[in-house]
Amino acid sequence: MQVINEMKLVIDALSVNEGYCRVAVATFxxxxxxxxEELNDVKTSVSEAVTNCIVHAYPKKRGKIYITARLYADGLSRVTIKDRGIGIEDVKKAREPLFTTAGGERSGLGFSVMESFSDKLTVRSKPGWGTSVTIEKRIAGKGK
Ligand SMILES: Nc1ncnc2c1ncn2[C@@H]1O[C@H](COP(=O)(O)OP(=O)(O)OP(=O)(O)O)[C@@H](O)[C@H]1O
Ligand SMILES: [Mg+2]
Structure with a gap:
């Protein structure tokens, strides 16, 4: 399917930037x-993925979040949120509801939320390489 528009954003993995990432992708x-409702679904998924980069990816150093958003002629939006942080040892386990490595501070529902608010969620990760999360959301739209 033909890409009709693409944007890329590289930004520091700081909590002050979460809102900017969410709004930038949503505006695009x-x-x-x-x-x-469709736009809120995209915002919620992006917010969870970006928050994960901020909270989990770089425990010891400063790092960046790499966002690519692509829009397709058939109404599909595909957003990839990537970091070059510590990575995830067991992605399957990390995607299970209530799994968290953050002790009592977090609920472990981020991936479950991303999954339920998108049409397809792809997670690629390797320890030491980083994590890449792709959120696909089909926009049926108002007039379609
Ligand atoms: N970008 C990332 N880099 C490294 N580890 C990650 C990343 N994203 C997720 N994880 C790992 O996957 C686990 C599950 O993520 P998930 O978003 O589902 O839950 P959480 O972030 O722990 O809690 P919540 O999202 O509910 O606040 C995290 O606890 C963390 O160990
Ligand atoms: Mg999370």
Whole structure:
């Protein structure tokens, strides 16, 4: 399927930047004329993925978040949120509801939320290499 528009964003993995990432991606996806609900789904998924980069990826050093968003002619939006942080040892386990390595501070529901608010979620990760999360959301839109 043909890519009709693409954007890339590289930003420091700081909690102060979470809102910017969420709004930047949402504004870009708005071109597909989503309903408010569709746009909120994208915002929620992006927010969870970006928060994971901020909270988990770089425990010892400063690092970046790499975001690519692509829009397709058939109304698909595909957003990849990547870091070059510590990575995840067991992705299957990490994706299970309530799994967290953050002790009592977190609920371990981020991946479950991303999964339920998107059409497809792909997670690639390797310890020492980083993590890449791709969120696909089909925008049926208002007038379609
Ligand atoms: N970008 C990342 N880098 C390294 N580890 C990650 C990353 N994203 C997720 N993880 C690992 O996967 C686990 C599950 O992530 P998930 O988002 O589902 O839950 P959480 O972040 O622990 O809690 P919540 O999202 O509910 O606040 C995390 O606890 C962490 O160990
Ligand atoms: Mg999380």
């Amino acid at each position: 996806v708005s071109q597909l004329d989503p309903t408010i």
